[in-house]
Amino acid sequence: MSERRALTPTLLAIVLGLEGAVVFFAALTAFGLKRLDAAPAFIGGAVLMVVYFVAAGLVRRGAWAQWLGWALQAVLLATGIVLLPMLAVGAIFVALWIWSWVRGRSIDRATASGAAEPQGGTP
Numbered sequence: 001m002s003e004r005r006a007l008t009p010t011l012l013a014i015v016l017g018l019e020g021a022v023v024f025f026a027a028l029t030a031f032g033l034k035r036l037d038a039a040p041a042f043i044g045g046a047v048l049m050v051v052y053f054v055a056a057g058l059v060r061r062g063a064w065a066q067w068l069g070w071a072l073q074a075v076l077l078a079t080g081i082v083l084l085p086m087l088a089v090g091a092i093f094v095a096l097w098i099w100s101w102v103r104g105r106s107i108d109r110a111t112a113s114g115a116a117e118p119q120g121g122t123p
Helices: 007-032 038-061 063-081 085-113
Strands: none
Touching: 007 038, 007 063, 007 085, 038 063, 063 085
């Protein structure tokens, strides 16, 4: 029997990875709309994008990495200070993060207790 991976870190990593891509496009938009100069937009955007991608990779390392993801949700919402529509985008991603956290944990608990065993048996 193979060891099953927890679903929660996988879902959280997906959300963080998507947020990293959104930060890239938000930096381009902030520069294009002249909300930021080139250096802060591209350097800040690149650094923030890398932080999201690294956090996505670390999310399996333990609870501290998942709490880093929670902090990054606040950072994404804070980008709404520079680019107002990012408040709505950030709120959507916070909702996805919360859903992934809650639903992933409930599926992991059900799987650990054996309630979510696949139907049909092994050949």
